[in-house]
Structure formats: C-alpha cells, structure tokens
Amino acid sequence: MHDLSLMTESARIWFFIGLGVIGVAYLLSLYFVLMYILKVGRIRKATSKNNIHVLYCDAAYFKGKGKRKNQEDSLYISPISEAAHNGIIFAVSDGMGGLSDGQVISRYVTERLAEEYPYSFEDTESNAAVIRKISDEVYEKYRLGGGATLAMIHIYANAMNFYSLGDSNIILVRKGTATVLNPKQNYISFLVKKYASAGDNTHEAYINKSSKGLMDFVGNLNSKPIRTRSPIRLMEDDVIIICSDGVTDAIPVVTVPRYTDGAATAIAEKLKLRIRSAKRKRQDNYTAIVIKMDSSIF
Amino acid sequence: MIDRACFKHKGNAEHYCDEVFLSESPCFVAAVFCGKEEYINSLSCSFVLSEILKDSSAEDKLEDICLSLEEKIPEDVEYLILRIDQSLMVDSFKRGQVRAFIVNNGEMMILPNGIYGLKEGDMLLLAVRNFYSNLTNEGMLSDALISSDCNEWMDYLVRRVSDKTELLCGNLSAVCIRV
Numbered sequence: 441m442h443d444l445s446l447m448t449e450s451a452r453i454w455f456f457i458g459l460g461v462i463g464v465a466y467l468l469s470l471y472f473v474l475m476y477i478l479k480v481g482r483i484r485k486a487t488s489k490n491n492i493h494v495l496y497c498d499a500a501y502f503k504g505k506g507k508r509k510n511q512e513d514s515l516y517i518s519p520i521s522e523a524a525h526n527g528i529i530f531a532v533s534d535g536m537g538g539l540s541d542g543q544v545i546s547r548y549v550t551e552r553l554a555e556e557y558p559y560s561f562e563d564t565e566s567n568a569a570v571i572r573k574i575s576d577e578v579y580e581k582y583r584l585g586g587g588a589t590l591a592m593i594h595i596y597a598n599a600m601n602f603y604s605l606g607d608s609n610i611i612l613v614r615k616g617t618a619t620v621l622n623p624k625q626n627y628i629s630f631l632v633k634k635y636a637s638a639g640d641n642t643h644e645a646y647i648n649k650s651s652k653g654l655m656d657f658v659g660n661l662n663s664k665p666i667r668t669r670s671p672i673r674l675m676e677d678d679v680i681i682i683c684s685d686g687v688t689d690a691i692p693v694v695t696v697p698r699y700t701d702g703a704a705t706a707i708a709e710k711l712k713l714r715i716r717s718a719k720r721k722r723q724d725n726y727t728a729i730v731i732k733m734d735s736s737i738f
Numbered sequence: 739m740i741d742r743a744c745f746k747h748k749g750n751a752e753h754y755c756d757e758v759f760l761s762e763s764p765c766f767v768a769a770v771f772c773g774k775e776e777y778i779n780s781l782s783c784s785f786v787l788s789e790i791l792k793d794s795s796a797e798d799k800l801e802d803i804c805l806s807l808e809e810k811i812p813e814d815v816e817y818l819i820l821r822i823d824q825s826l827m828v829d830s831f832k833r834g835q836v837r838a839f840i841v842n843n844g845e846m847m848i849l850p851n852g853i854y855g856l857k858e859g860d861m862l863l864l865a866v867r868n869f870y871s872n873l874t875n876e877g878m879l880s881d882a883l884i885s886s887d888c889n890e891w892m893d894y895l896v897r898r899v900s901d902k903t904e905l906l907c908g909n910l911s912a913v914c915i916r917v
Contacts, residue, residue: 599844623894636905639747640905641749641904642905669886671844671883673845
C-alpha cells in the first residue's frame with residue numbers, strides 16, 4: 441500500500457486522476473452493457489410478436505385449348521398490390537360447350553369480375569349478388585342461348601371464401617387428400633335427392649343421359665351462386681386448384697395429390713404435362729389456377 | 739332454437755337396422771344407433787335405446803342413461819348419444835365407430851367425449867361409419883359452410899356419399915344439427 445502522505449503533490453494528483461478515469465470507464469461500460477441487454481430484449485420481444493406464421497399464396501396458372509378450336513376458358517386474378525388490404529381473388533370461367541359465344545361469355549364474366557373488384561371478404565351475400573347481376577346481364581343478351589360456369593375464391597388472412605355457379609371445380613388438397621369443395625349444380629343432385637328420399641339406390645341418377653346437364657350457370661336468370669357463409673380456415677401446405685372440367689376429365693380428382701409436391705409453378709407444370717400426356721381424343725379446353733399456402737415470417 | 743335434419747337409408751342391406759332418435763324436450767337429445775344384420779334383436783336394441791331416452795329427464799346424467807343402456811344391449815353394438823342443454827353445453831357419449839363432428843371457426847374436428855361448450859352457429863354432424871367414411875373432413879366442412887340450413891347440408895352430404903357409393907354401402911344414418 442502507498443502511504444498518500446509520503447507521495448509528492450503531483451503524484452497524488454495523478455493518482456486521483458487515474459482513479460477518476462477508472463471510475464468513469466467502469467460506469468460507461470456498465471451503461472453500455474445495460475443498454476445492450478435492453479436493446480436485445482426489445483429485439484427479441486419484437487421478433488416474438490411478429491413471429492406468427494402468416495400464410496402467403498404461391499400461385500401459378502396454366503391453360504390449353506385441348507382438341508377444341510377455341511379457348512373458351514377465361515381466368516381472373518386480382519391485383520397483387522391490393523392483396524394486403526382486400527385479399528386476393530382467383531377465378532376461372534368456362535364457356536359452356538354447345539352453346540354459342542362461350543369464349544366471349546367467359547371473358548365477359550372475368551372482365552366484369554375485375555370491374556367489380558374489390559370485394560368485401562365478410563359480406564359474401566353481396567359478392568354473390570354481384571355474380572347474380574353478371575349472370576342476369578349475360579341472360580339479357582343471350583336468353584339461355586349461351587352461358588358459362590364460374591369458380592371463384594377469395595383468400596384473406598389465412599381464410600378462404602368461395603363462390604360457384606355450374607360445374608367448374610375448387611379442389612382443396614390437404615394432407616394428401618383431394619376434395620372438391622363446391623357441389624356441382626347439375627341434374628344429378630336433383631335425381632340423387634329424389635332416389636334417396638324414396639329409399640332407393642342412386643345408380644339411375646348417374647346413367648341418366650341428361651344428368652350432367654347444368655341446372656344453374658352464369659347466363660341463367662336470377663341464378664343462385666353457391667357461396668360460403670363463413671370462411672374456411674386455411675393451413676400451411678394446403679393446395680387449392682380452381683379449374684375447368686377439362687382438367688378433372690383428364691385427371692381424376694383422387695389422383696391430384698400425386699402432383700402437388702413442390703411450389704405452385706411445379707404443381708402447375710406437372711398437371712399440365714399429365715393432361716397433355718393423356719392424349720385424350722376429345723380433350724376439352726383446360727384451365728387451372730394453382731395456389732399453395734406457404735408460411736413466411738414478416 | 740336448434741335446427742336439425744336426419745337421414746336414414748337402408749343402403750344395400752336387407753333391413754334398416756340403425757336407429758336415429760331426436761327429442762327437443764326437456765333438452766335437445768340426438769342419438770344414432772348402429773344396428774347390425776347379424777343381431778336378430780338389433781331392431782329391438784334400437785327400440786330399447788329409444789325407450790330409455792324417452793323416459794330420461796334433463797336431470798339424469800348421460801353417463802347413468804348409458805349405463806342402463808349397456809345392461810340391455812349386446813357389448814359390440816355401437817351408438818352415440820348427444821345432449822345439448824339451455825346453456826349450450828353439449829354432453830356426449832359414444833361406443834364404437836359412431837362419430838360426432840363439429841364445425842367451428844372454419845374448421846372441422848371430431849367432438850370429444852364428455853362435456854363441451856358450444857356457441858351459436860356451431861354445427862354438428864352425427865353419423866355412422868358407413869356414412870362418414872365416404873366423406874372427407876374438408877367436404878363435410880365446406881358443405882356446412884355453404885348451407886343455409888341443416889336440410890341443405892344433409893342434401894350436399896348425401897350427394898357426396900352417393901357420388902362414391904350410389905348409396906349401396908349398408909345402412910346409412912346421420913343427423914345434422916345447427917345451434
């Protein structure tokens with residue numbers, strides 16, 4: 441130990457200066473350590489707050505004429521830039537074969553859907569009314585001489601509403617199982633109800649020549665679009681395929697999960713290849729939008 | 739107010755051996771009983787079930803009702819009983835493969851055994867295996883969400899079962915309920 445009384449005046453000054461410097465350095469280091477801990481805490485807190493698995497849509501589409509002269513399918517995808525506020529709409533319309541102007545009508549349907557954008561996610565009744573209005577407009581022009589089907593989905597915040605008129609498909613592939621979500625509005629439904637309520641089997645409903653005839657479609661007066669009253673919750677890795685019947689005629693729905701590995705583009709490629717390789721003699725127009733729900737941390 | 743619809747069909751079996759029981763007073767009770775052709779007395783089993791449920795009161799514990807039922811029917815007979823009280827609490831008891839599904843918040847799941855709280859708008863499906871094994875959860879769910887009432891939901895479900903089996907798959911029994 442140094443005896444301060446034995447130190448010279450200047451040495452004593454230097455000693456106290458040194459002591460002060462050490463003290464200041466100690467306090468500064470304490471301050472920085474404390475600030476670091478607080479900052480890291482804030483970052484961690486912010487990360488955990490935002491660490492919710494927000495699903496986003498990975499989408500791709502494909503279309504082809506098949507063996508038909510014209511492409512009578514049409515599709516619509518709402519602006520991606522609006523997706524955060526209004527959700528995103530995917531729609532496929534299929535001009536009805538055998539009736540005139542299928543190509544014009546399906547395009548008219550998707551163009552009118554685009555004009556009516558944005559759609560309320562909650563008010564599915566109003567959105568169905570918009571579809572009914574478009575159907576009435578087609579009726580006014582063609583008087584049942586032409587029509588189209590419509591399959592449309594609205595995705596917003598990990599949930600999905602859907603709308604349907606006719607027999608196009610909205611397929612959900614979840615955990616390796618494919619399900620067509622929207623019932624087909626054809627004569628089979630009527631016959632099944634009739635036979636089932638009589639206690640009979642429904643075999644006759646499927647062999648009836650006119651059973652696949654549509655009972656409702658875009659172009660019917662005062663049509664009744666099928667709509668979800670409340671949304672379906674979507675899950676990570678769900679694959680949604682909105683397609684015309686040209687796709688499901690070539691690929692049985694139960695086999696669809698075989699093609700749903702990978703990103704939406706890869707799924708679309710595989711499905712298109714499958715349709716082409718089937719080389720069906722009467723391949724109808726085919727159109728599909730493929731959406732894969734994926735996770736992302738923002 | 740509980741909306742409901744019921745479907746009973748013998749399928750390709752010789753007889754309809756299942757039974758569906760519905761009662762609204764004093765509280766809502768639905769029961770689906772899966773009979774079997776091999777039991778000569780399966781029709782009387784369903785009768786026993788109906789009689790016991792008719793005689794039960796709201797104060798009787800569902801467990802006790804099921805205990806008295808167990809004494810009177812063969813061991814491997816399958817059934818599901820569900821009771822909804824005024825406070826929208828559902829109590830259910832099942833034996834075997836008869837199942838109840840619940841549609842809630844955009845999802846469908848199997849209703850657990852025991853007491854479970856419901857809320858307005860929840861939908862339930864009670865069905866025997868022949869019926870629900872021809873459906874996917876996603877199909878049952880989407881049909882529920884597009885339907886304005888239980889009859890419509892049941893029609894959609896029957897169409898799906900028909901698309902797969904043409905209703906040639908043994909007895910078919912189901913009940914749709916909307917709270």
